[in-house]
Amino acid sequence: MKTLKAAIIGAGSTYTPELIEGFVTRWERLPFSELSLMDIDPKKLHIVGGLAQRMVEKSGLPIAVSFAQDLDEALTNVDYVFAQIRVGGLQSRIKDEKIPVKYGLLGQETTGAGGFMNALRTIPVMLDIAHRMEKLCPDAWLINFSNPSGLVAQALQTHTRVKMVGLCNNPVNMLHDIEETIKSADFDYDYVGLNHLSWITAVRYQGEDILNRMDTSHGTIMKNVPQYEFDEPLRRAVPGIPCSYLSYFYLRDQQLKKVTEAEKSRGEVIIDLEESLLEQYKQKSLNHKPKELDSRGGALYSTAAVSLAEAIHNKAREYHVVNTLNRSALPFMAVDDAVEVKCMVDENGITPVKVDNPQHPYIIGMMQAVKAYERLTVEAAITGDRDKALAAMLVHPLMGDYDKCKPCLDEMLEANKDFLPQFFPNQD
Numbered sequence: 001m002k003t004l005k006a007a008i009i010g011a012g013s014t015y016t017p018e019l020i021e022g023f024v025t026r027w028e029r030l031p032f033s034e035l036s037l038m039d040i041d042p043k044k045l046h047i048v049g050g051l052a053q054r055m056v057e058k059s060g061l062p063i064a065v066s067f068a069q070d071l072d073e074a075l076t077n078v079d080y081v082f083a084q085i086r087v088g089g090l091q092s093r094i095k096d097e098k099i100p101v102k103y104g105l106l107g108q109e110t111t112g113a114g115g116f117m118n119a120l121r122t123i124p125v126m127l128d129i130a131h132r133m134e135k136l137c138p139d140a141w142l143i144n145f146s147n148p149s150g151l152v153a154q155a156l157q158t159h160t161r162v163k164m165v166g167l168c169n170n171p172v173n174m175l176h177d178i179e180e181t182i183k184s185a186d187f188d189y190d191y192v193g194l195n196h197l198s199w200i201t202a203v204r205y206q207g208e209d210i211l212n213r214m215d216t217s218h219g220t221i222m223k224n225v226p227q228y229e230f231d232e233p234l235r236r237a238v239p240g241i242p243c244s245y246l247s248y249f250y251l252r253d254q255q256l257k258k259v260t261e262a263e264k265s266r267g268e269v270i271i272d273l274e275e276s277l278l279e280q281y282k283q284k285s286l287n288h289k290p291k292e293l294d295s296r297g298g299a300l301y302s303t304a305a306v307s308l309a310e311a312i313h314n315k316a317r318e319y320h321v322v323n324t325l326n327r328s329a330l331p332f333m334a335v336d337d338a339v340e341v342k343c344m345v346d347e348n349g350i351t352p353v354k355v356d357n358p359q360h361p362y363i364i365g366m367m368q369a370v371k372a373y374e375r376l377t378v379e380a381a382i383t384g385d386r387d388k389a390l391a392a393m394l395v396h397p398l399m400g401d402y403d404k405c406k407p408c409l410d411e412m413l414e415a416n417k418d419f420l421p422q423f424f425p426n427q428d
Contacts (some may be wrong), residue, residue, distance in 0.1 A: 002031070003031050003032070003033035003034075004032045004033065004079040004080065004313070005033060005034040005036065005077060005078045005079055005080075006032050006034070006035050006036070006078060006079065006080045006240060006309075007036040007037075007038060007074045007075055007078045007080070007081045008034075008035065008036070008037050008082045008084070008328075009038050009071070009074065009081060009082070009083045009084070009085060009129060009171045010038075010039060010083060010084040010085040010086065010146070011039045011045060011046065011048060011049060011052070011067075011084075011213070012043075012044030012047075012048050013039075013044075013084050014048065014274050014278065014281070014293065015084055015145075015258070015280075015288040015293075016037070016048050016049075016051075016052055016309065017048070017052065017085075017290075018301045018302040019082060019301075019302055019305060019306065020035075020051075020052045020278075020289075021055065021086075021288075021289045022302035022303065022306030022307075023035070023306060024055065024056065024059040025306075026225060026306050026307070027061050027196040029308055029310050029314055030310040030313055031312070032080075032220060033063060033064065034049050034064045034065075034066065035052070035056070035063060035064070035066070036066050036067075036068055036073075036074045036075075036078065037049045037052060037065065037066070037068070037074075038067075038068040038070075038073075038074035039069065040069060041233065041349075042069060044068070045067055047281050047282055048278075048281055049065070050281070050282075051281045051286060051287070052065055053065045053410075055287055055288060055289070057287070058152075058287040058288070068307065071128075071132060071331075072132060072136060075129075075132055075133055075136045075137055075140075076136050076137065076349055077136070078137045078140050079139075079141070080141050080143065080309050081129070081140055081141070081143070082144075082305060082309075083142050083144045083145065083146050084145045085122065085126070085129075086122075086146070086147075087118075087121040087122045087125050087419055088416065088418075088419050090267050090270060090274070092121065092265035092416060092419065093109060093114075093118070093266075093267040094265055094268055094269075094271075095117075095412070095415050096108075096109065096113075096114035096115075096117045096118055096266040096267055097109075097114050097259070097266060097267050099113075099117075099408065099411055099415060100112065100113035100114055100412075101256070101259060102267045102411075103405075103408040104239065104256070104401075105256075105398070105399055105405075105408055106248060106252065106255060106256055106259065107259060107265070108259070109147055109148075109266070109267075110149075110195070110245070111148075111196055111245055111248050111398065112396065112398040112399060113393065113399055114396075114403075115147070115151075115196075116377060116392065116396070116399075117274075117412045117416060118147060118148055119151040119377050119378075119381060119393070120191070120377070120381045120416070120423075121177065121196070121381065121416060121419045121420065122146055122147070122148070122151075122152060122381075123152060123377075123382065123423070124381060124382065124422065125178070126155065126156060127155060127156065127159060127160065127382070129142070129178050130156050130160040130162040131160060132164055133162045134160065134161055138161075139163075140163070141163045141164070141165070141309070141312055142156070142162050142163065142164040142165070143164075143165055143167055143305055143309060144164065144165070144166050144167065145167050145301070147167070148195065148196070149166040149168050149195045149196075149323055150166060150168075150194050150195025150196065150197075150338060150340060150374065151195075151374050151377055151378065152166060153165070153166030153323035153324065153338040153376050154374050154375065155381065156342055157324065157380070158325075158338075158378070159378075164320045165308070165323065165324055166322060166324070166338065167305055167308065167322055167323070168195055168196070168323070168340070169304050170195075170198070170243050170244065170245070171191060171198070171304075171321035171340065172303055172304045172321070173300055174191075174241065174243060174379070175189070175321070176300065178200070178241070182210070183213075184205065186205070187203055187205040188202075188203075188204040188205075189202060189203050189204065189342070190202035190342070190357055191321050191340070191341055191342045192240075192330065192341065192355060192363060192364070193243070193339070193341075193367060194339060194340055194358055194367055194370055194371065194374070195323050195340050196243060196245040197243070197245065197246070197249075197296055197340075197366060197367065197370050198243045198340050198381060199240035199241060199242050199243070199246075199363060200241040201239070201240040201241075201357065201360075201363070203241075203354075210269075211240070211241070212239070213349075214241070216288075219233075229252040230242070230250065234250060237362070238360060238363070239360060240312070240360070240363070242316070248398065249366070249397060249398065252398060254301060260312040277290065277292060277293060280292065287329045304320075307320070307325060308320050308345065311345040312345055312349075312350070315346050316345060316346070317344065317345040317346040318344075318362050319342050319343065319344060319345070319353070320345050320350075321340060321341065321343070322340070322343050322350060323338050323339070323354075324338065324339070324341075324343060324350055324352060325337070325339075326338070326339045326341070327352055328352075328354060329341050329352035329353060329354050329355060330331065330355055330359075330361065330367075330368075331365065332364045332367075333371065334371075337371050338374075339352070339367075341355070341390075358406050366397065369395060369396070369397055370397065371413035372395045373392050373393075373396040374392075376388050376389075376391050376395065377389070377392040380392055381422070382422070384420070384421075384422030384424075384425065386409070386413075386423065388410060389413075389423075390405060390406060390409055393405040393409060
C-alpha cells in the first residue's frame with residue numbers, strides 16, 4: 001500500500017483538529033504516513049500541533065507528525081497540501097469588518113468590501129505557495145480552504161500550473177440539509193454558482209424534481225452568517241435553494257444594520273472563541289477534537305476536505321461540489337471562470353458536470369456580475385493596480401457607489417499597507 005505525505009499550511013488554525021480527525025477516520029483509504037504542520041506563528045503551531053500529535057497517538061496509526069515554520073521544508077515531496085491561511089490574522093479581519101461599515105458598505109470575511117480586501121492580501125501569498133509547489137511537489141494536489149475560496153481558485157487556476165481545487169463547507173451542509181429533509185441520501189441535484197453565491201436548482205428524487213415542494217425559506221444555517229427567513233415572493237422570484245450567504249444580497253439593508261449595531265464584529269467574537277479553544281488545546285489530557293470547535297463555523301469542514309482527498313486518491317467516481325474551472329459545465333460562463341459546481345472525481349481527476357437545465361436570468365446575471373468583480377480583483381491583487389481595484393468594487397452588487405467605494409478603498413489599502421507591497425511600490 002502506497003503511503004502518502006500531507007502538508008497543512010496554516011496548521012496553527014484552531015480548525016486543524018477537524019482535519020486530523022478526518023485523516024484518522026479515513027486512514028484505511030487515505031493512508032497518510034506523514035503530516036507536516038506548517039505555520040508562521042510558532043506559539044499557535046506548538047499548541048495546535050501538540051493536540052494533533054496526541055490525536056494521532058491515540059489512534060495508534062503509523063503517522064509521523066512534524067512541525068515546520070519554513071514553507072519549502074513543509075512542501076517538499078508531499079502528495080497533498082491543505083491550505084487554511086489567514087493573511088494578517090484576525091486583526092486584519094476585524095479591520096475588513098469595521099472599515100467598510102463606516103462608508104455604508106458591508107464588512108464580511110468573504111463577501112462585499114471586507115471579502116475584497118481579504119482577497120487582495122491572500123491571493124499573492126497563495127500564488128507564492130502554488131509556485132513553490134510547482135518546483136517542490138509538482139504532482140501534488142492543493143486543496144484550499146483559505147478565504148475567499150472562490151477568488152483564490154480563480155487566481156491559482158488561471159495563473160499557475162498546480163493541481164488545485166477550492167473548497168467550502170457550505171455545499172456539504174446544503175446537501176446534508178436536503179438529505180435530512182427527505183430522509184434519504186439517494187437523490188441527484190444541480191448545484192450552480194460561485195463560492196458563497198450559489199443555488200441548488202434541482203433536487204431529483206425517485207424520478208421527479210421535488211425542489212418546488214421543499215421549504216427553501218432559510219437556506220442553510222451557518223454559524224457565521226446571520227440568518228433570516230426568505231419570504232415566499234422572494235422564493236418565487238429566485239427559485240432554488242440559496243446558500244446562506246445570499247442573505248447578504250437579498251436582504252442587504254437588514255444585514256448591514258445588523259453588523260452596524262453589533263456589539264462585536266464576527267472577528268472579535270472569534271478572537272474570544274479562539275482564546276478559549278487554545279486554552280483547551282494546551283491541556284495535555286486532551287486528545288480529541290473538543291465539541292466547542294463546532295461553534296467556530298466549520299461544520300463538516302473535515303468531511304469536505306478529507307473526503308475529496310480520499311476520492312482523488314482512490315479515483316472513486318464520486319460527485320463533489322468544488323471550485324474549479326468551468327470548462328463547459330455552465331454555458332453562460334467562460335471556460336476559464338472558476339465556478340462552484342458538482343464535479344465527477346475519478347481517474348480523469350476533477351471534471352465539472354454539465355448543467356443542461358436552463359438557469360434563471362437572475363442567477364445568470366448575478367454570477368456574471370460577481371465574476372467580473374472576481375477577475376478584476378485577481379488582477380488588482382497581482383499587479384497592485386488601484387484602478388482595477390476600484391473597478392472591482394464598482395461592479396460588485398454589494399458596493400457600486402463611487403462616493404462610498406473610493407474613500408473606503410483608500411482607507412482599507414492604507415490600513416493593510418504592511419500586507420500589500422504591490423500597492424505601495426515606492427515605499428520601503
